[in-house]
Amino acid sequence: MSIYIYILVMAGVTYVIRMLPFTLFRQRITSRFVRSLLYYLPYAVLSAMTFPAIFYSTGDTVTAAVGTAVALVLAYLKLPLIVVALAAAVAAYVTGAFL
Amino acid sequence: MKEFLKGLSHGVPIALGYLSVSFGFGIVAVGLGISVLDAVLISVSNLTSAGQAAGVEIIAAAGGLVEMLLTQLVINIRYALMGFSLSQRLDDSFTTPKRLLLSFGITDEVFAVASAQRVLSARYMAGLITLPIIGWSLGTLLGATAGSLLPEDIASAMGIVLYGMFLAIIVPPARKEKSVLAVVLIAAACSVIFKYLFTFVSGGFAIILSAIIAAVIGAALFPVKEEDEQ
Structure with missing residues (x-):
């Protein structure tokens, strides 16, 4: 099968998912519960995506754990996104060099 | 502009x-x-x-x-x-x-x-x-x-x-608000449970289920005040 059919399906599904609620939904939600749900959901999604997957992200649990610890500390100190992300990679790399 | x-x-x-x-x-x-x-x-x-x-x-x-x-x-x-x-x-x-x-x-x-x-x-x-x-x-x-x-x-x-970037997004609000911290910890715990105990649930579904469980608990226990979402 042509790779372009795969890419068309991938891109099509992903776009429709993004477009439909963003374009069609016009009302203001009044339910406090639903509003709370929408407020917490992004944090919940990102957390579920991160754990435990982050510990497998470098192919070695020890280097990944050190990278995670460094990222947690720097994120706690409210450092910029890019600093936290790259410092995690550097920490994982340096740890790997010593193992 | x-x-x-x-x-x-x-x-x-x-x-x-x-x-x-x-x-x-x-x-x-x-x-x-x-x-x-x-x-x-x-x-x-x-x-x-x-x-x-x-x-x-x-x-x-x-x-x-x-x-x-x-x-x-x-x-x-x-x-x-x-x-x-x-x-x-x-x-x-x-x-x-x-x-x-x-x-x-x-x-x-x-x-x-x-x-x-x-x-x-x-x-x-x-x-x-x-x-x-x-x-x-x-x-x-x-x-x-x-x-x-x-x-x-x-x-x-x-x-x-990528994961470092996710942490940079979720940690500061979790530090500021106990409710966000609770939601983040519940979502992570659910995700870990799916990964090691309920292995028949695929990765994508496990993330969605974990997120929904955590957000529902958060919304039930800590409903947001008007100014929180603004």
Whole structure:
């Protein structure tokens, strides 16, 4: 099968998912519960995506754990996104060099 | 113009993060036998990390189109929830054509930054998504062409960049609000339980179920006050 059919399906599904609620939904939600749900959901999604997957992200649990610890500390100190992300990679790399 | 430039500046850290993450994607895609141009085409048309990573695996394994469709649906359905959430903040400048166009740029990080705005204008959103789209595509091109020149240990260390970025988004609000901390911890705990105990639940579904369980508990125990969401 042509790779372009795969890419068309991938891109099509992903776009429709993004477009439909963003374009069609016009009302203001009044339910406090639903509003709370929408407020917490992004944090919940990102957390579920991160754990435990982050510990497998470098192919070695020890280097990944050190990278995670460094990222947690720097994120706690409210450092910029890019600093936290790259410092995690550097920490994982340096740890790997010593193992 | 001011709104567009503001969005553009807010997109700089996201674009830099994407540059390094998509570099990793480029390496993986070429390693699976996908051409450099096709890898870039996938990034330009999809603009999503987890979905693309799963997608190229299916392409490499010559999987079915239904499998592809369902996998993308499950992994990316969170964008529907994010789009739904953002739709509550759009101002009058967001006409239907603009919604159709700009919805393409909804990603985890764009959503996180856009959520911090009281009101979202179309110009701000256009500025916010521009550099991340460029960064994501350019990083893929660089990774696909030069990635094989990179030593193995550096390439594997780069695998953590995306998750580091996620932590940078969720940790500061969790530090500020106990309720967000609780939601984040519950979601992580559920995700770990699915991974090791309920292994019959696939990765994509496990993320959605974990997130919904945590957000429902959060909404039930800590309903937000009006000013929290503004």
